[in-house]
Amino acid sequence: VQLVESGGGLVQPGESLRLSCAASGFTFSSYGMAWVRQAPGKGLEWVSTVTSGGTGTYYTDSVKGRFTISRDNAKKTLYLQMNSLRVEDTAIYYCSRKAVVSKSWFDPWGQGTRVTVSS
């Protein structure tokens, strides 16, 4: 099982970025997926989750209306479209597989991709 994130970088406030997470080693279409972030020197913060089929999406309040989670099961890829980025969105963004059990744990995790929002 492997998750590989990409798409991070340095952007200015108000700009957009799209993160990708390529999955391999498991039946991607059978699992919900999530993004979790970690600001520099801070703890983990759940950002968003999408159901296995892609129809159900959930977001933490601070990103609602700005971020969009999606997936392409044919390409085994998870996405996070981030618009109107703010300085406080600066973090390492991890992609993770959600266990099949409802409202459960995340395992495994990718290595993360760094997003820096700064003017």
Added chain:
Amino acid sequence: QSVLTQPPSVSGAPGQRVTISCTGSSSNIGADYDVHWYQQLPGTAPKLLIYGNTNRPSGVPDRISGSKSGTSASLAISGLQAEDEADYYCQSYDSSLSGWVFGGGTKLTVL
């Protein structure tokens, strides 16, 4: 401020036992949502350590255990080793927030 409260730091000598607490409320742990624990070694991604309150994934040694009671949960590590030095996070689900929540993390130092 995290929804789940953990002590910022704990420490212990090699061979000793330490516990890390995770305190929630009636909308998360107290609402009977399970608690899960992660270990994050410096500069690496988090790794699942305990799931479903008490269960260890394959490869996690049995000197690591989890428990849950009421609105709190605990992670116990016995026979402390230098390699246990890491940050530890608890995680659950919160019905009021309709989302997944993490504790603020606890830094374990092996003296």
